[in-house]
Amino acid sequence: xxxxxxxxxxxxxxxxxxxxxxxxxxxxxxxxxxxxxxxxxxxxxxxxxxxxxxxxxxxxxxxxxxxxxxxxxxxxxxxxxxxxxxxxxxxxxxxxxxxxxxxxxxxxxxxx
Amino acid sequence: xxxxxxxxxxxxxxxxxxxxxxxxxxxxxxxxxxxxxxxxxxxxxxxxxxxxxxxxxxxxxxxxxxxxxxxxxxxxxxxxxxxxxxxxxxxxxxxxxxxxxxxxxxxxxxxxxxxx
Numbered sequence: 156x157x158x159x160x161x162x163x164x165x166x167x168x169x170x171x172x173x174x175x176x177x178x179x180x181x182x183x184x185x186x187x188x189x190x191x192x193x194x195x196x197x198x199x200x201x202x203x204x205x206x207x208x209x210x211x212x213x214x215x216x217x218x219x220x221x222x223x224x225x226x227x228x229x230x231x232x233x234x235x236x237x238x239x240x241x242x243x244x245x246x247x248x249x250x251x252x253x254x255x256x257x258x259x260x261x262x263x264x265x266x267x
Numbered sequence: 268x269x270x271x272x273x274x275x276x277x278x279x280x281x282x283x284x285x286x287x288x289x290x291x292x293x294x295x296x297x298x299x300x301x302x303x304x305x306x307x308x309x310x311x312x313x314x315x316x317x318x319x320x321x322x323x324x325x326x327x328x329x330x331x332x333x334x335x336x337x338x339x340x341x342x343x344x345x346x347x348x349x350x351x352x353x354x355x356x357x358x359x360x361x362x363x364x365x366x367x368x369x370x371x372x373x374x375x376x377x378x379x380x381x382x383x
Contacts, residue, residue: 198357198374199310243310254300254325255372259309 157182158171159246161258169266176261178244188220188227189245193260199243203229216228234265268296271375273358277383280348288343288378290358298327298343298361300372301333303354310357316341348382355379 158181168174176190177263187206191199203218205211211218217230227246231238244258270293281288292299300315302325312325318333330352332344341360345352358375 168344196377198377200374201371204371253311254315256312257302257310259307 156267157246157248157256159256159258161242161261163259164262165264166223166261167264167266168234170234170236172234174234174238174263174265176229176231176242176244176263178227178229178258179225180227180244180246180256182246182248182256183222183225184247185225185248187247188218189255190218190227190229191243191245191257195240195241198252203243226258231263236265236267239263239265271358271360271373273356273375273378275378276376277379279383281383282349283347286333286348286380287344288345288356288358288380290341290342290343290375292358292360292373293339294362294373295338295381296360297338297363298354298372299335300359301331301341301343302357302359303327304357304377305354311341313356331358348380350381350382353380353382 160179162215172257190203192202193199203216204222205218206223208220215232219228241260243260270282274289297318301313302310304310311327313331314325315323319338322333356378359372361372
């Protein structure tokens with residue numbers, strides 16, 4: 156059974172600080188990793204994707220991937236109240252299979 | 268505007284009354300998928316389609332049907348809805364999905380279904 160694990164939170168971070176969101180996955184063959192942001196009652200929107208070990212930066216967001224540890228994280232620098240949302244980690248399965256497996260999400264609260 | 272549309276956005280129905288939730292995308296995407304989202308359970312894939320006339324089961328296909336007669340449309344059919352199918356449903360599409368080259372999945376606005 157493919158599993159993607161996230162701490163459900165809520166994770167409370169002061170405005171301006173760095174928010175760190177973590178995700179582990181069970182399928183060692185997974186190739187692609189995604190972070191989606193979802194506001195309450197809205198649809199998920201893609202923030203970052205990463206394929207290779209290491210860091211990938213896009214503005215205030217940095218995705219980090221460590222395939223040996225089966226671990227992917229999302230850092231949000233200079234957190235803003237508008238970053239308050241649920242963040243979903245998603246992973247493609249290994250073995251050439253299709254689709255995405257989502258974690259249950261981490262609820263992030265940025266405190267003004 | 269590039270988008271995925273779903274209809275209806277909200278639906279309250281009764282047990283056993285067949286219903287269809289439509290999904291349409293205007294981006295010429297090959298891959299389309301249906302998810303349900305429930306509190307504490309996250310997003311779970313119901314069915315997906317790699318292209319016209321090609322569909323496959325996701326993680327929770329029981330009680331659902333889909334069809335892909337046209338590239339742009341991917342309706343979700345509940346032949347005999349039951350209360351445990353009360354959920355928030357999302358349709359998504361992407362240009363293609365391949366192990367080595369993955370493209371962003373675009374989500375529709377969601378359909379909130381209540382089955383009494």
